[in-house]
Amino acid sequence: MLQGKTVLITGATGLLGSNLARECLRRGAKVIALGRSREKIENCFAPYIGTPSFDCVPADIGKEPLQVQGPVDYIFHAAGSIEFNTIVNRPVDIIAPNVMGTISCLEYLRRQNEAGGGRGRLIYFSSEAVYGRDGTERAVSEKDTEFADALSAPRTPYSHSKRMAEVIVNGYVKQYDIDAVNVRFAWIYGNARYRPKQALFDFIEQAFAGKDILIRNPDTPRRDNLYMGDAMAALLLIAQKGMPGEAYNISSNGDKGNYAGADEIAEAVVAIANQKTGKNVKVLYEKQPSGREGGVRMDNTKLKQLGWEVSTSLQDGMLKLIEEIENHVY
Numbered sequence: 001m002l003q004g005k006t007v008l009i010t011g012a013t014g015l016l017g018s019n020l021a022r023e024c025l026r027r028g029a030k031v032i033a034l035g036r037s038r039e040k041i042e043n044c045f046a047p048y049i050g051t052p053s054f055d056c057v058p059a060d061i062g063k064e065p066l067q068v069q070g071p072v073d074y075i076f077h078a079a080g081s082i083e084f085n086t087i088v089n090r091p092v093d094i095i096a097p098n099v100m101g102t103i104s105c106l107e108y109l110r111r112q113n114e115a116g117g118g119r120g121r122l123i124y125f126s127s128e129a130v131y132g133r134d135g136t137e138r139a140v141s142e143k144d145t146e147f148a149d150a151l152s153a154p155r156t157p158y159s160h161s162k163r164m165a166e167v168i169v170n171g172y173v174k175q176y177d178i179d180a181v182n183v184r185f186a187w188i189y190g191n192a193r194y195r196p197k198q199a200l201f202d203f204i205e206q207a208f209a210g211k212d213i214l215i216r217n218p219d220t221p222r223r224d225n226l227y228m229g230d231a232m233a234a235l236l237l238i239a240q241k242g243m244p245g246e247a248y249n250i251s252s253n254g255d256k257g258n259y260a261g262a263d264e265i266a267e268a269v270v271a272i273a274n275q276k277t278g279k280n281v282k283v284l285y286e287k288q289p290s291g292r293e294g295g296v297r298m299d300n301t302k303l304k305q306l307g308w309e310v311s312t313s314l315q316d317g318m319l320k321l322i323e324e325i326e327n328h329v330y
Contacts, residue, residue, distance in 0.1 A: 001239070007024045007076065008031075008075045009031060009033055009075075009078060010035075010061045010077050011079030012031075012035045012078070013035045013040045013041055013193070014078055015194075015196055017033075018045075018192050019232055023236065025053060029053070033045060033057065035057075040194060041058065061097055061101035062097035071118045072108075074120060076123045076239070078125045087155050087157055091157035094158050099168070106180065109122055109178050121181070124166065124183065125185065126165065126166055126184045126185070126247065127184055130145060132147040132148045133153075133221075134147060135293050137294030138295075141301065169181075170182075174245070180244060181245070183242075184250065185231065186223070187225050188226050188250075189228065189317065191325055207269050207270050211281065212283070214286060215266060215286065216287075218285050218289040219289055220261055222261040222264070223295050224252055224296065224297055224298045225265070225317075226317075227321075228321075229312060233311075234250045237303075237306050249302065250303065253298060253301075253310075256310050258317070260314055276322075
């Protein structure tokens with residue numbers, strides 16, 4: 001599928017973008033890595049700098065038009081932070097790549113098509129956040145988008161800009177016949193050169209330092225988790241076989257124990273750390289559970305119909321992640 005193809009990845013130094021870039025390079029694609037910092041791109045992809053299969057484009061896709069050399073076969077629009085502090089304190093920095101960046105990618109493909117440069121495809125990185133949260137336990141398929149976060153909710157800049165971006169993508173598909181598809185990621189875990197600020201990495205660091213992990217709120221909802229390797233396989237399958245204008249959940253739907261809360265993930269990390277180090281680290285709870293909030297489980301039937309299956313359990317995925325960190329694999 002990717003041999004000899006030109007692939008543009010926005011947000012190429014992020015958790016998803018960097019893993020995708022390496023997978024595309026392994027499969028024989030030429031990768032154009034776009035990110036805000038040239039230094040970060042060069043640090044992240046040092047072995048590929050100066051090779052014919054790799055190009056570095058420092059740019060802010062949320063603030064400037066997309067400009068690269070030559071036609072592209074695929075644009076994977078992964079730019080944008082997922083960190084909660086950024087969502088709350090710098091909401092415009094969240095909204096811009098999702099809305100303006102998506103328009104920029106689509107306009108590039110429209111100009112390429114009109115100039116006879118070939119029909120490229122956009123894969124937009126959306127999120128489970130489009131389904132909103134109301135504290136109840138819900139199973140959602142791709143059509144279940146009638147519920148949205150309240151405008152006053154802390155993560156609204158993220159969730160609503162993801163929803164708007166999907167509207168924009170589908171608008172370009174309908175009005176300009178652009179080839180584009182939306183993918184809605186569950187909570188994807190894996191290693192990266194530049195890791196996002198997430199509790200999981202704190203859990204791992206603490207456990208392997210011999211420190212107990214404190215869970216302040218054991219009632220937080222379970223979430224739909226998926227190991228990076230499974231997510232990349234799903235993503236590239238959708239890029240190849242997904243229908244234009246459609247949305248696809250990239251999720252576990254709870255298969256192989258992957259529907260779990262932060263406390264349960266901490267327990268899995270501690271079990272691995274204790275086995276590897278011989279220590280006796282514990283997960284401690286600031287208060288007793290009083291009733292877990294409902295989470296969102298994302299149905300993956302549509303993805304499975306393309307020929308994909310979840311292959312990695314939560315326990316195996318956590319072990320793989322920890323060994324990737326230990327061995328500096330990213």
